[in-house]
Amino acid sequence: MSKDELKLTEQQWDRLALLRSMLRIRRIEEAIAERYAEQEMRCPTHLCIGQEAIAVGVSAVLSRDDVVFSNHRAHGHYIAKGGNVRALIAELYGRSTGCCGGRGGSMHLIDLDVGFMGATPIVGGTVPLAVGSAWAASLKDEKRVSVVFFGDGCFEEGVVHESLNFAALHKLPILFVCENNEFSVYTRMSERQPDRPIYRIAEAHGMAAYHGDGNDVEEVLSIAEAAMDRARNGGGPQFIELSTYRWREHCGPNFDDHLNYRSESEIESGLKDCPIANFASRLELSNILTQSVMDSFEAEFSEEIADAFEFALSSAKPSSKEAGERVYA
Amino acid sequence: MPESGMREITYAQAIREGLDQAMEQDANVIVIGEGVPDPKAIFNTTAELREKYGARRVFDMPLSENGVTGVCIGAALSGMRPVMIHQRIDFALLAMDQLVNNAAKWHYMFDGKASVPLVVRVIVGRGWGQGPQHSQSLQAMFSLVPGLKVIMPTTAHDAKGMLISAIEDNNPVMFIEHRWLHQIKDTVPETYYRVPLGQSKVLHEGDTVTVAAFSHMAVEALIAAKALMSVMGIAIEVLDMRSVSPLDVASVLRSVRKTGRLIVADTAFRTGSVAGELITQVVEQAFSALKLPPARIALPDHPMPTSPFMAEHYYPGPETIVAAVADMLGIDKNSDAYIKLTGLLVREGPHDTPNPGFTGPF
Numbered sequence: 001m002s003k004d005e006l007k008l009t010e011q012q013w014d015r016l017a018l019l020r021s022m023l024r025i026r027r028i029e030e031a032i033a034e035r036y037a038e039q040e041m042r043c044p045t046h047l048c049i050g051q052e053a054i055a056v057g058v059s060a061v062l063s064r065d066d067v068v069f070s071n072h073r074a075h076g077h078y079i080a081k082g083g084n085v086r087a088l089i090a091e092l093y094g095r096s097t098g099c100c101g102g103r104g105g106s107m108h109l110i111d112l113d114v115g116f117m118g119a120t121p122i123v124g125g126t127v128p129l130a131v132g133s134a135w136a137a138s139l140k141d142e143k144r145v146s147v148v149f150f151g152d153g154c155f156e157e158g159v160v161h162e163s164l165n166f167a168a169l170h171k172l173p174i175l176f177v178c179e180n181n182e183f184s185v186y187t188r189m190s191e192r193q194p195d196r197p198i199y200r201i202a203e204a205h206g207m208a209a210y211h212g213d214g215n216d217v218e219e220v221l222s223i224a225e226a227a228m229d230r231a232r233n234g235g236g237p238q239f240i241e242l243s244t245y246r247w248r249e250h251c252g253p254n255f256d257d258h259l260n261y262r263s264e265s266e267i268e269s270g271l272k273d274c275p276i277a278n279f280a281s282r283l284e285l286s287n288i289l290t291q292s293v294m295d296s297f298e299a300e301f302s303e304e305i306a307d308a309f310e311f312a313l314s315s316a317k318p319s320s321k322e323a324g325e326r327v328y329a
Numbered sequence: 330m331p332e333s334g335m336r337e338i339t340y341a342q343a344i345r346e347g348l349d350q351a352m353e354q355d356a357n358v359i360v361i362g363e364g365v366p367d368p369k370a371i372f373n374t375t376a377e378l379r380e381k382y383g384a385r386r387v388f389d390m391p392l393s394e395n396g397v398t399g400v401c402i403g404a405a406l407s408g409m410r411p412v413m414i415h416q417r418i419d420f421a422l423l424a425m426d427q428l429v430n431n432a433a434k435w436h437y438m439f440d441g442k443a444s445v446p447l448v449v450r451v452i453v454g455r456g457w458g459q460g461p462q463h464s465q466s467l468q469a470m471f472s473l474v475p476g477l478k479v480i481m482p483t484t485a486h487d488a489k490g491m492l493i494s495a496i497e498d499n500n501p502v503m504f505i506e507h508r509w510l511h512q513i514k515d516t517v518p519e520t521y522y523r524v525p526l527g528q529s530k531v532l533h534e535g536d537t538v539t540v541a542a543f544s545h546m547a548v549e550a551l552i553a554a555k556a557l558m559s560v561m562g563i564a565i566e567v568l569d570m571r572s573v574s575p576l577d578v579a580s581v582l583r584s585v586r587k588t589g590r591l592i593v594a595d596t597a598f599r600t601g602s603v604a605g606e607l608i609t610q611v612v613e614q615a616f617s618a619l620k621l622p623p624a625r626i627a628l629p630d631h632p633m634p635t636s637p638f639m640a641e642h643y644y645p646g647p648e649t650i651v652a653a654v655a656d657m658l659g660i661d662k663n664s665d666a667y668i669k670l671t672g673l674l675v676r677e678g679p680h681d682t683p684n685p686g687f688t689g690p691f
Contacts, residue, residue, distance in 0.1 A: 101440035132403020162396025329444035329499035
């Protein structure tokens with residue numbers, strides 16, 4: 001399927017690519033959720049279903065040399081940056097071919113070939129690392145920009161404010177991307193932070209800050225584009241807060257609405273605001289997306305996913321004898 | 330007369346020179362810490378580095394120990410070789426998350442795909458009322474964490490050579506300096522040289538008792554060894570351990586197989602100390618070589634009080650080591666020789682300064 005076959009302009013093709021990228025993440029996450037119950041992916045797994053637009057919209061403005069750091073909910077960021085999907089699935093299965101050779105699991109992802117520097121699950125842990133990477137770029141006069149994804153809960157960590165201060169002080173080329181999904185595990189914002197916008201706090205640290213609808217991929221894209229342009233051209237750190245909603249449980253493959261920590265009406269409106277469905281209808285109205293295109297995406301992803309799972313499951317299992325290796329470089 | 334290219338300089342000057350030469354060798358070496366470019370220059374260990382290498386390689390920092398440690402780790406992952414400095418090791422506790430969860434784990438958890446070449450210089454205070462939060466000796470805490478290297482050079486020669494090795498090392502290295510070593514002189518080469526990490530050094534040869542000592546306690550042990558030799562003709566073997574992690578157990582075993590007796594002198598709290606770990610390993614591996622139970626010389630298990638009156642008997646010294654040796658060898662402590670020996674070890678001047686010239690404040 002090509003731009004010419006579909007008779008799309010460059011711009012239309014790019015819009016379609018955003019949908020394709022979101023749908024690809026969704027289907028991969030759903031496949032993980034579906035097979036998680038088999039008890040063979042033996043690591044805590046945080047799915048980003050419902051939050052795909054942020055990973056995709058931001059990554060769309062990054063070049064291969066730009067670097068990304070992420071957190072415990074990292075699959076989408078990794079995939080959107082071009083991370084190797086076979087290595088992701090193999091990592092979940094603890095195989096030698098996993099992106100960490102089985103030493104990390106879902107919460108520790110890396111793919112240096114595409115500038116995905118690392119994701120880790122200590123909340124706030126990678127925020128200063130991204131700043132340090134931006135610092136190195138600045139000291140070496142390299143053009144690359146650092147990006148770090150984190151959540152609204154992370155913004156409560158002291159190290160984030162230390163990082164914002166340092167980045168602003170040294171005017172570093174970095175994008176702080178705050179995915180505000182309202183929840184830190186099961187605790188909502190109102191129990192954790194006073195009623196004031198997160199991005200304004202970042203602004204008070206001395207940097208440009210933006211807020212947008214994290215479920216609208218084109219809005220994410222346009223904010224990220226402007227922020228990236230400034231970061232790349234000496235504008236210093238940029239902070240983007242994007243509102244979104246976590247569909248499934250904090251950790252694990254299931255929906256957890258029986259726990260009653262959020263109301264039915266809230267969940268309903270959350271699921272209704274689907275970044276993929278919303279954008280798909282917009283593209284249909286603009287005659288960019290047709291059912292046959294959608295079908296070809298689905299076929300492509302289902303093949304890719306089947307291949308990735310087969311690759312993972314047929315990969316060698318590391319031996320417990322290797323467990324003590326690579327402690328030191 | 331020292332040989333050519335050698336001269337006597339202090340430990341603090343040796344560190345400054347090591348930093349200077351490492352920065353000269355490798356443009357990716359950067360230095361950051363609270364007070365690095367200020368007029369006091371971290372006890373003069375960073376003096377004039379900014380003038381020489383500029384504000385893009387020599388940094389002061391916001392009071393954000395954890396954040397800046399993370400920033401240094403991120404920079405290290407992106408090709409830099411940062412040296413971060415804390416004027417007191419106690420301040421590094423604010424950065425434990427980054428040191429333990431990121432620096433120490435990165436290479437392992439990402440299957441060796443990346444590494445963190447980071448040096449963290451931390452200084453252990455002592456005396457002049459440093460008190461509970463400025464004089465802890467926390468090497469055991471860092472040594473609990475696989476992935477970190479922990480070193481404690483004792484002499485100026487080793488301080489420079491081990492600092493250079495630490496900067497060239499691709500792992501995070503905690504470089505622990507005892508404040509009372511800073512003014513001690515030693516013969517130090519002018520050249521750029523390396524002293525390997527993880528190897529102890531024999532400071533004094535002997536066949537009666539092995540004294541394995543860490544950091545400033547190696548200085549005290551050497552004083553004890555010289556006095557025992559000169560007054561009583563007793564030769565104890567003093568090992569300057571130099572590294573905590575990796576710990577050079579093999580050299581201690583070799584010495585203990587010769588002497589049959591072991592004293593470990595540590596600068597830290599007794600319980601959970603590296604001294605305890607070293608003794609455990611020796612007992613596990615050379616139990617039959619030991620004629621007597623090993624002994625630990627360490628700090629009491631309570632915080633350092635501030636008042637000089639309360640702090641007076643807090644620290645063990647050469648007299649503690651000599652007493653432990655006497656106990657092991659069955660020397661009569663009422664003998665003339667022993668009384669003469671301990672008379673030699675009485676320190677002149679106040680107990681809470683490294684030398685009479687030290688007038689505070691820290």
